[in-house]
Amino acid sequence: MSDAVLQVEGLHKAFGGVRAVADVSFAITAGEMLALIGPNGAGKSTCFNMLNGQLTPDAGIVRLAGRDIVGLRPRAVWRLGVGRTFQITATFVSLSVRENVQMALYSHAGRLRSLLQRFGAAFRPEADALLAQVGMLDQAERPCGVLAYGDLKRVELAMALANAPRLLLMDEPTAGMAPKERVALMELTAGLARARNIAVLFTEHDMDVVFSQADRIIVLDRGQLIAGGTPAEVRANANVRAVYLGSAH
Amino acid sequence: MLSVKGLHAFYGRAHILQGVSLEARAGEVVALLGRNGAGKSTALKSIMGLVPAARGEVTFEGRRIERLLPYRIARLGLGYVPEERRIFTDLTVMENLEVGRQSARGDAPVWTEERLFALFPNLAGMRDRPGGRMSGGEQQMLTIARTLMGNPRCVLLDEPSEGLAPIIVEQMAHSIRTLKGEGLSVLLCEQNLHFSQAVADRAYIVEKGQIRFGGTMAELASDSSLREQYLSV
């Protein structure tokens, strides 16, 4: 697995004695779409938050392109080329769509410290190019606070792409979107990932999206990985069916 | 007993419920099935007034309740058991029950602490234990018992089997059948199909904020394509 963009080994996390994630290991290669699925409370978000520095694991190794990133703050992880979208969208609601993307571009270029220059003069073409890619250019002037939920997800994607990432972490990227939009957004993501050779790790509860877009799927239940493989393999796995449909003893 | 027509609700700006209609009759256990994120929880919260209904009607015992505050809805005899259990962690078992207490309603079963301890024997031995020091299964029992202290006519149960060990799930199913035996209506959200089959008379399937199926458990059991499409992976 020398070509792994992200390699996770033996990840552990407990909250107040309750095990949230236990001994999770997996890897993801450039250009690959990897889905992390599991029922509510399986530990998906906890797992995600340990990958970009939001949470520190109790044990385990997270390697980004060979470099151990455990203990780094989210902003440092970002600087190493990891883009992130959130389950509940986190955008700057009082800024316009374009300004949101420009904020990421300014930050990437280290140019946020100026006091007198006017924000928004620089990186306009770059921001518009990213917005065009996610299909949000026509709404560039609108404040994020008034956007439809699905559109916010697109803005987040554009922001996540602003630092030319090698890995995208997307937590429930299509939650709250209309059914038609979901597949469209993930097709878009998959296309970008392949074109730019970005590895994408995403959690998702819409099985249409998961099985149509993921190259590989790993399944988490009560903090542990119980299955992994191609969509066809996972669909056929008895453990996975038991987790989703409930066991009949 | 409880009837919902064309209910729409938003979470922030996410359009979660997109016209949900369903019904629970007196003495009936109805399951709301669907994968996570389908909108099941939001449906219950919206009925309870915890997430405002943007459009649609909710009728409980002939009274429109979609504009009422949650406490008024609770006082009409509609009980709500949240998914995250929301036990008051600093309060003991007895105190948690006390918070749920309402005066008796003539036409609904009347619960006392002792009757609830008979229903959930695990709780009887830990009357003075703080809610924060109980296991998940015990908390699940407590949160149901706490709602029953309000002597409801109908209970909304959000994912009663989630994260519980199989033996506790079995007990939970037994308790829900007991509630039905007492004459209570129950509307429950579930991901666990087997559990629902063990307790429910009828089921609805929710997918992406809309009802995709409504019928008896037998109908659902005989239609494997339905299960594959909406519930399985």
Place this chain on the structure above:
Amino acid sequence: MSFASIIIQLLNGLAAASSLFLVSAGLSLIFGVTRIVNFAHGSLYMLGLYGAYSLIEALGRTPLGFWSAVVVAALAVGLAGVLIEMLVLRRIYRAPELFQLLATFAVVLVIKDIALFVWGAEDLVGPRAPGLSMAVEILGKRIPAYDLLLIAIGPVVLGVLWLLLTRTRWGALVRAATQDREMVGALGVDQAKLFTSVFFVGSVLAGLGGALQIPREPANLDLDLSVIADAFVITVVGGLGSIGGAFLAAIIIGVAKAFCIGIGTVTWFGLEISFSKLTLVVEFLIMALVLVARPYGLLGKPQAVQRVAADPVPPLTAPSWSMALVWVMLLVGVPLVADRYVTILLTDIVCFALFAVSLHFIMGPAGMVSFGHAAYFGLGAYAAGLLFKRAGLPMEAALLVAPLCAGAFAVVYGWFCVRLSGVYLAMLTLAFAQISWSIVFQWDSVTGGSNGVFGIWPSAWLADKTTYYYLALACCGTGIAFLWRVLFSPFGFALRAGRDSPLRAEAIGIDLRGFQWAAFVLVGTLAGLAGSVYAFSKGSISPSTISIGQSTDGLIMVLLGGVETLTGPVVGAAIYTWLRDVVARHTEFWRAVMGGVILLIVLLFPQGLVGGLKALVFRWQERQA
């Protein structure tokens, strides 16, 4: 210190701790359940003290008269609290937190004037407790018997509260609501009634705390804000919402203060340290230390996550520079037509406008509410005065160097403050302001103590009121323009971004804390400029420029104008300053009038004046369309 005097100081401290505990426990209880930071809680304490004074006069100085007076005063204050809750706060539970805060400021103003009207401006010294006026001898020292009783009352009230909270249905509801009030509602509990009852109990505690002090401290009109500051410190040190924490904190602070007085002046390594002068500062030092080590106080827990999604802040509209030019020309023209009085009032207004704009910068776009912004205004004013009078700098140099001094303090204070957020952050800013105030107030030899510094007049070429007005306009106008410009720079956008979503800011590589710290220093410097210009316009400065009253004035200006607009703070500063001046010339009770006006605005325009007007205009335009 001998063993005996250690014991005596300990007892002194414990006696003082009792009242502090009572008032803080009430504040903590109210905050825990309603999440309202009740600035009027100190006013309730003050009412308790005044009420007890009058009731004792009426009922007679007998043990029965005294104790019935204390109890009746406490209950009456409880009813006053219920009145405040039902008439004002209940109507705005859904309004933004800052508006609730503004409403409680207004209540402070109203209560102060009610007290002034009923009891007059003179301090009222109450009688000793009948039957307990003797002293008890302990280890050869004499301790008033009443103090010993007070020492006992603290734990007794703690015990009663504990029983109430753990043995009654009401207590279970209160503790449950402190953790998750939405769930309590879903179980059929009427929040409005619960809130009213909590306000009653909390207010009774404040009233009792005040009434019990009658033999120890004179009733006076400054108690409201000084007591609320103490109560804030104790609740925050103990942990918001924790009654036990409040008790612990009250004891620590009461005893620490007593020891500071007891130790007096000590010489260490040839350095003379006056511990008694530390009294006013020591609680704030304790608070700063506790908050940095334990951000939720000694026994506090992280605040329960609010389950209500807040409305997003609307985008800020860039200033229209052509409109600004029109305003500047108008302001330049005023002295040509107006009299000297108007010119002086306008000078005040431009100083306060910069003060308010700098406060708005930090609490609006940067999202960090400050209860102690007067620190920088006052430090700027004092730096100007001292550089001019004591260091002998020319006036022009002093005027310009002073803001940098205020900025230097902001470097230190800000470093601590950006580590916290929300109510704890606001309280810490208040603590730093009070530390600054105490130092200025007590350091007689340098700052002139309570008298302040006199004879800070501008150079001859600026002595004319109109000329000085132009200087003030130039300095403060430039300051305001600069801050507005910064708001639209990459730096300002980064702050707004961090306010909107700290999570996302961090996820795109922004060092938010660093930006917030820099913002603190920036606004500290500019508030310092406002103070510096203000000092030379008045010719003298007093500690009131750093007081809590000055800080709350700033908050009122910003909130009155509307925190979500750019020009709101300027409008708020102008209206507040002008209105105060006008009303104060017609009635002694200007505070009550101001408070009434603010309450009216809060209840009618929950978006602030400029925000409310914008909404009205918008509605009108929609109707036309």
